[in-house]
Amino acid sequence: MTDFTLFVAPNTCARVPTIALEQIGVPFETHLVRVARNEQKSPEFLALNPKGKVPTLLIDGAPLTENVAILSWLNTTYPEAGLLPKTSNTFEALQQTADLSFFAATVHPTVTRIAMPLKFIEDKALSFEIVRPVGVEAMKELMTMINTRLEKGPWWYGDEWSVVDGYLYWVWTRIVGVGFPVDGFDNVVRHRELSEERPAVQRAMAREALNIETLKEEGLYIAPR
Ligand SMILES: N[C@@H](CCC(=O)N[C@@H](CS)C(=O)NCC(=O)O)C(=O)O
Structure with missing residues (x-):
């Protein structure tokens, strides 16, 4: 089974592949990136994604970046999940x-x-x-x-x-x-x-809510304003 880890931060565009993975229904973990600590620019994260951005999807340990690429890869790999309408050419x-x-x-x-x-x-x-x-x-x-x-x-x-x-x-x-x-x-x-x-959107938002709670407990939540 493919091992997926999605690097995310609440309220960011990482919500989009989170919804996609929930729609597919495949098991995956999210790794919370603490933007308040600039973790997206840490050497460890930059080794995975030199652009220092979420989302980054680790697929069996190999990083894929950019929403367009991640969503297209997921659609091609899981054609039955309905991420995009079927095409004929x-x-x-x-x-x-x-x-x-x-x-x-x-x-x-x-x-x-x-x-x-x-x-x-x-x-x-x-x-x-x-x-x-x-x-x-x-x-x-x-x-x-x-x-x-x-x-x-x-x-x-x-x-x-x-x-x-x-x-x-x-x-x-x-x-x-x-x-x-x-x-x-x-x-x-x-x-x-x-x-x-x-349901896929609800599950994605529930994951995000848990991450927001974690950040609040750590005093690291940056609320939209
Ligand atoms: N072109 C990238 C954009 C990714 C992006 O801008 N991510 C933002 C969050 S929405 C981010 O990681 N910002 C952190 C930073 O710039 O330090 C994609 O579509 O995946």
């Missing part, structure tokens, strides 16, 4: 890669401007007054497109849930958690409600 498969890449390379950096503005300007007041609003405006444009897409059905691909919906779930909860306005994005609000009815 390379073009269709690459359209799915484009969707995952859109979330990783366009939506995620916009999340960072909203959720972690201090990464861009050290001055606290300026980061919240300038960087976050710029991110919010950019995100409104992206969410308008996503909200329109969800008119075709409750999920990114219509009637069929996929891990792209796991990605959207993380993005939406992360930005709403720091005050992104939900008005006008009714389909995305509904998407969140439906996502939270899914």
